[in-house]
Amino acid sequence: MDKRVLKKGLLKKIKGLEAVLCVLGLGHVGLPIAAVFSDRGFKVIGADINESLINRVSMGEIHVEEPGLKDRILKSIGEGRITFTTDTVQAAQRADVIIVCVPTLVDSDKKPDLNPLNRSIESVADIHLKGKLLIISSTVPPRTIKGVVARKIEDLTGLKCGLDYWLAYCPERVTPGKALREFIWNPRVIGGCTQVCSEIAKELYSQVVKGKIFITNCLTAEIVKLLENTYRDVNIALANEFALICRGLNINIFEAINLANTHPRVNIHIPGPGTGGPCIPKDPYFLLSAVEKTEPKLIPFSRQINEHMPIYVFNRLKETLEEDGMKIGGSKVLILGVAYKGDVEDTRNSPAETLIRKLLSYRAEALVYDPFTPTTFGAKRVRNLYLGIKESDCMVIMTDHSLFREIDLEEIRKLKDKYIIFDTRGIINHQKATSKGIKYVGLTFTP
Numbered sequence: 001m002d003k004r005v006l007k008k009g010l011l012k013k014i015k016g017l018e019a020v021l022c023v024l025g026l027g028h029v030g031l032p033i034a035a036v037f038s039d040r041g042f043k044v045i046g047a048d049i050n051e052s053l054i055n056r057v058s059m060g061e062i063h064v065e066e067p068g069l070k071d072r073i074l075k076s077i078g079e080g081r082i083t084f085t086t087d088t089v090q091a092a093q094r095a096d097v098i099i100v101c102v103p104t105l106v107d108s109d110k111k112p113d114l115n116p117l118n119r120s121i122e123s124v125a126d127i128h129l130k131g132k133l134l135i136i137s138s139t140v141p142p143r144t145i146k147g148v149v150a151r152k153i154e155d156l157t158g159l160k161c162g163l164d165y166w167l168a169y170c171p172e173r174v175t176p177g178k179a180l181r182e183f184i185w186n187p188r189v190i191g192g193c194t195q196v197c198s199e200i201a202k203e204l205y206s207q208v209v210k211g212k213i214f215i216t217n218c219l220t221a222e223i224v225k226l227l228e229n230t231y232r233d234v235n236i237a238l239a240n241e242f243a244l245i246c247r248g249l250n251i252n253i254f255e256a257i258n259l260a261n262t263h264p265r266v267n268i269h270i271p272g273p274g275t276g277g278p279c280i281p282k283d284p285y286f287l288l289s290a291v292e293k294t295e296p297k298l299i300p301f302s303r304q305i306n307e308h309m310p311i312y313v314f315n316r317l318k319e320t321l322e323e324d325g326m327k328i329g330g331s332k333v334l335i336l337g338v339a340y341k342g343d344v345e346d347t348r349n350s351p352a353e354t355l356i357r358k359l360l361s362y363r364a365e366a367l368v369y370d371p372f373t374p375t376t377f378g379a380k381r382v383r384n385l386y387l388g389i390k391e392s393d394c395m396v397i398m399t400d401h402s403l404f405r406e407i408d409l410e411e412i413r414k415l416k417d418k419y420i421i422f423d424t425r426g427i428i429n430h431q432k433a434t435s436k437g438i439k440y441v442g443l444t445f446t447p
């Protein structure tokens with residue numbers, strides 16, 4: 001069939017909400033995408049290779065904590081607009097549009113690991129792809145869309161993107177805990193393999209997205225996505241480097257940054273015990289993988305600073321305990337929060353993992369209190385904050401969950417004659433803590 005006829009047919013189905021969508025990979029990104037499109041009225045097939053995930057989600061048990069997600073999925077299941085399967089090939093076969101949301105990772109040498117993406121492309125190449133729109137939503141290194149995805153499909157099927165099927169890169173900018181709202185309202189950059197690929201993808205997204213949609217070519221879109229998170233990583237590294245300098249001067253970095261940010265053209269990021277999550281620790285390496293030799297200096301160095309921060313926290317804790325006549329080995333350390341950021345359950349690449357592993361290697365007893373997640377990275381889970389405090393010599397606040405701001409310092413005073421709070425997030429009022437006889441240790445200063 002002529003490609004203009006194919007394009008017209010697909011556009012008509014998209015505009016009429018009659019296109020069937022297959023979402024490959026139902027994690028933190030894929031499940032919210034499936035929910036938003038099915039809520040809009042599209043028929044969606046959610047496919048994932050994880051059988052237990054598919055069994056649970058089919059029964060409405062949602063594994064991704066997102067406000068409103070469960071209700072939308074349950075509604076769509078009830079109205080027959082969403083189904084789930086482990087048969088990725090059949091799901092892609094039945095769809096007009098395939099959206100790939102599988103993980104993309106770095107290996108132990110910090111090189112891109114595209115195995116899950118390659119496997120999902122093989123599922124897609126097994127079907128009759130002609131006339132369909134293939135969207136890659138997973139974050140990818142530069143040149144992946146044309147150089148890996150389109151090439152692999154052409155090698156396996158002989159089909160050419162832009163002629164036989166359409167291919168576009170539609171990277172996500174959502175953050176855990178706000179994924180549904182951000183998916184709809186964030187501005188978005190779409191990079192098609194060809195102009196027509198971009199236009200069809202834009203038509204699809206404009207059915208659900210209320211933010212502005214910008215169109216570019218796929219290499220630029222790949223770079224844009226990586227610039228965004230690398231910008232954030234480098235700026236966090238700068239804030240962390242400021243923190244390390246302030247440590248030498250015993251200055252409260254959070255107060256110093258707040259004051260510096262009153263300058264109308266200064267916006268310093270927030271320092272802390274390290275970066276985590278699915279994107280920031282990985283995306284700068286994807287960007288660096290685009291160059292043969294490591295010409296850039298700032299980006300790898302920023303990674304080093306951010307990866308060092310949980311070790312800095314460990315060293316400072318060790319120092320603090322020793323100042324108080326204790327040793328790290330045998331000490332009981334309560335970790336507040338293992339999620340990589342506040343008020344979410346996501347523990348991927350969390351700096352708390354590095355800290356806990358280091359504590360355990362020194363034979364400290366590590367306890368974890370995090371009501372958002374059962375993950376402990378080998379530490380002992382405590383379900384009651386104050387029982388955890390009773391059992392421990394000190395606490396290290398690693399995550400800025402809102403509820404940690406409400407810790408009852410008076411209760412700690414009643415429970416413990418001697419206690420240390422190491423507040424790496426700057427969320428506890430140090431004057432109040434000190435007035436209760438608690439030793440307060442900030443990320444960069446001790447009052």
Ligand SMILES: NC(=O)c1ccc[n+]([C@@H]2O[C@H](COP(=O)([O-])OP(=O)(O)OC[C@H]3O[C@@H](n4cnc5c(N)ncnc54)[C@H](O)[C@@H]3O)[C@@H](O)[C@H]2O)c1
Nearest residue numbers: 025026027028029048049050102104116119120138139172
């Ligand atoms: N989580 C975020 O906030 C976020 C934001 C922006 C971009 N991203 C990017 O989106 C992509 C997905 O991230 P995520 O957080 O949703 O990952 P995730 O680990 O939460 O989910 C990925 C899902 O894909 C499934 N999967 C793996 N291989 C598959 C295959 N071959 N076929 C079908 N399913 C398969 C896994 O079982 C898993 O359920 C990554 O590239 C990530 O960098 C994530």
